[in-house]
Amino acid sequence: MTQHKQPFEGEKNIVTNFENRMTYTDYLHLNDVLACQQPLTDEHDEMLFITVHHISELWMKQILHEVKSATKDMQAERLPEAFKKLARVSQVQNQLKNVWDVLATLTPADYLKFRDSLGNSSGFQSYQNRLLEFYFGYKTPHILKIYAHEPKIAVQLQEAYEAPSLYDEAIRILAKRGFAIDEAVLQRDLTQKYEANDSVKEAWKAVYRAPETYFELYELAEELVDIEDLFQQWRFRHMKTVERIIGFKKGTGGSGGVSYLKKVLDQYFFPELWQLRTEL
Template sequence: MSEPSQPDSDRRAVRALEDGVQRDFTQAMSYGDYLDLDTLLAAQHPRSEPPQHDELLFIVQHQTSELWLKLMIHELRSARTLLAGDDLAPALKRLARVKHIQNTLTQQWDVLATLTPSEYALIRPFLASSSGFQSYQYRAVEFLLGNKNADMVKVFDHDPTARAMLAELLTEPSLYDEFLRYLARRGYAVPAAVLERDVTQPYRENDALVDTIAAVYAAPDEHWGVYETCEELVDVEDNFQQWRFRHLQVVTRTIGHKMGTGGSSGVDFLRRALDLTFFPELYTVRTRVGG
């Protein structure tokens, strides 16, 4: 008679190390070395007194967001450079990655949303005058996408590195500017007023450009690369608006209509951002499609 099989509870969940696995890192680079984890994991400095359990959540949420913003800036700058060099395919690859980063940033709000008003009230005083409004990398993303605002640069007078970065981006063409210049080089009718505009100013819709974009949407097979890029840009803006709205929701459920820690009106200030658009012609053209 055969022996009964060993119960699942008695089985050892052990995976033996293979002989080839690196064990000695006295002379070799480790995972922690490559990522500089000692620095990264020592960068969380809760300030609440007495210590509050939920402050680490608040810090990690915002630090990881800043890391994703850093990568997004890297990808957007690259996409802009590729468009300027008429290299459309890899530019679209960069934008595809940007969209995944945006999705991750939006989903992160779900973690912060577990912080109740009572829990947040215990750590809010220790934020003092700090606020997400002061994220220069967030402003850099907005500048790269075309929402230029010289007044925002002044907010970072205390931080020479941040100020220099934003001042540089303020005077450079946005991603959309480079896309429209790409269209002009490809023979599309892009108004001179658009091509010669002051790039330090927020982009303003141009009716004649809507006509040009409408012709693309009327015959997508004939303009596939441009058509695809238009839709990629709409995806990026749509994702950005979803991030803004999710931010608004989380702030509303956490602090209601209290003033923001950085001096803004809070929820009302965030709600006004939902009226901003980066690529206005790409939305206006939708009323033209199909007659």
């Protein structure tokens, strides 16, 4: 076998002395990140379960970063900037959705070996998932109780709970651009789950009937639909993967399990954007 004693072209200037330099591991805090995957049992498959959750939470963190910033862009009517971020959100959601393919390699028998060690912990308590739902306008106050004992998380949840959602901002833009939106919607109690409204539906219908006249709003609407569509695809894959792994057993978080996950599929963030399609 030929041994390369000399570095080949392109390798010559590789830095190897890191005494006073930051490495890749330092920059990324990899020792911290990679120390977090700590199975509670010796079961081989628990590592996959933890890794998939960590990856999902990291992607949610990135989505939150983009959505919060896109919401500010919309407040300032900087739509092209918002579009760029929302398009990225959809790409990240695709990654999130694909992790189910990996997790689906976990069989019921594999999972049962370590399920008891989870106690009552469940994705139901994922506060990043709740922050996302709040930023999309789906406000569920009962979630706030779960983190009453963790002030840092509670503050973040409360802030998002009281803040205008991405969709509230989209509706305000419709009003700013001359569409007649009911005052009740513009002045709504932001802590309530958004409910569909006819004036909003009529405005979006007008946009879809004349896309060339309202191209920015049309693009905004379609980006929101992309996001909701992908969110629902994620929910569906979650529900089916859970059915595949635990059947119709109750969840560790205390819900009915798959029956609960099926019910959540009926929720809409941006209802009028879906309703208008039947009426065009």
